[in-house]
Amino acid sequence: MARIPAPVAAVRSAVRRGLADLPADALVLVACSGGADSLSLASAAHFVVSQQGVAGRVGLVTVDHGLQEGSDRRARSVAAWARDNGLDPVRIGTVSVTGLPGGPEAAARTARYDALAAVAAETGAAAVLLGHTRDDQAETVLLALARGAGPRGLAGMPARRGLYRRPLLDVGRTETRKACAALGMVPWEDPHNTDPAYARSRVRGTALPTLVAELGPAVVGNLARSAALVAADNEALDELAREALITVRSAEGLSVPGLAGLLGAVRGRVLHRWARELGAPGGALAYAHVAALDALVTAWHGQGPVFLPGGIAVARRTDDLVRVVPPHIK
Template identity: 85%
Template sequence: MARIPAPVAAVRSAVSRGLADLPAGALVLVACSGGADSLALAAAAHFVLGRRGAAGRVGLVTVDHGLQEGSERRARSVAAWARDAGFDPVRVSAVTVAGLPGGPEAAARTARYQALEAAASDLGAAAVLLGHTRDDQAETVLLALARGAGPRGLSGMPRRRGVFRRPLLDVSRGDTRKACAALGLAPWEDPHNTDPAYARARVRGAALPALVAELGPAVVGNLARTAALVAADNAALDELAAEAHERARSAGGLSAAALAGLPAAIRGRVLHRWARELGAPGGALAYRHVSALDALVTDWHGQGPVFLPAGIAVARRGSDLVRVVAAHIK
């Protein structure tokens, strides 16, 4: 029996672990751009689920963002490869990025995830696999550090969220490329990955290599490990915050006295949860908003209301934090 190349085995093992809990017959979709990471992921998922016979079903979705010349042709090519390889169903999802909030990267990401969620819903998929690797996780941590994102940002990309799964977060980008080469697959090279106009491309092309050069190759794995450790801490703190949130509820909103007795790490999470509950969108809710809410508790001296995204206003009324109608504020 021919020996399986180590990179191929690494990707397959990661996918097998990532799908181990799915029931027999569950449909799994692979999000595939045609790049090395998602192409190696797709090949591994097809192999792993194929070994389960009728109990393993695997399809593929490729998203055409329409941002590059020839993107439609590229998407059709990925879909044709998938059909020839035996993926079923195969879907090409064309999206419109213009008009979505955030910069080009954020807008494309929003459109892509919306398309993938829609495909999963339409097709009844139990999971959508994403090809993010250990290197992607390290880049995410560096970007979070640069932006002052705090623990939530430093926890990086979750292994699972909703229908999405990232089974390759312990696999290097180098191994996905080697796996493609070993399997005779020709990945597409996305020019955006090397375009210095994008922050992630600058981290990938310059910042992270500089750290590796100065601190050694282990820095990539160490950054990814940091994300996993912080994510575990966040999960525990979020659970405590959920309990504290319920205890702090009052007839009008939240009890300032109950909030004041909480550790700062828990209180901030409670205030963040409450702001989201009031309708503040998570993507627009920033550190300064939560800090201003916190000041109504810890530095109360009669100051005016705090204005949150989506036109939400919060004020202190007696011993409570309450939502107020902005138009009635004098």
């Protein structure tokens, strides 16, 4: 019996662990661009399901953002590869980023996830697999540090969130490339990955390699592991905040004495959660907004209302934080 190349085995093992809890009849979809990470993921998922009896069947969805010449041909090529290798169902999601908020990267990401969600709903998929690797996680942590992000940003990408799973977060990008080579698969090289116009490309091409050169190759795994540790702490703090929010509610809003008695890390999460309840969109709710709410509790000197995204205003009224009508609406 031929020995399985170590990179192929590593990817397959990671996928098997990531799917182990799915029902025997579950449909798994792989989001595949044709790059080495998602291509090796699709191949491994098909092997694990068809040869090792994990889950039920595997399909594939590839998204054509229309941002590059020939992107439609690339999508058809990925879909043809999937059909030839027994994946079913296979879908091509054609999207437009025009008019979507944020820069090109954010707009493409929004369109991509909308397409993945639509295909998952159409096919009844139990899980959608994403090909992010340990290197992607390390890059995400560095970008979060550069933005001055708090624990949520430093936690990086979750291994699971809803339908989405990232089984390769403990697998390096080098391993996915070697797995493709061992299986005779030729991955697509996305030109955006080397375009210095994108912050992630600069981190991938310059910042992270410099850190590796100066601090050693372990830095990639260490950054990814740090994300996992922060994510575990976040989960615990979020649970404390969920319970605390119940205890500090008042008839009008939130009790200031109750909030003042909380640890700062918990209080910030309570205020963030409450702001979301009031209708502030999560994508626009920033650290500065939560800090301003916190100042109504911890640094009160008669200041006026705090204005949150979504046209929401919060003020302190004696011993309560309450939602008020913004002055310009009165």
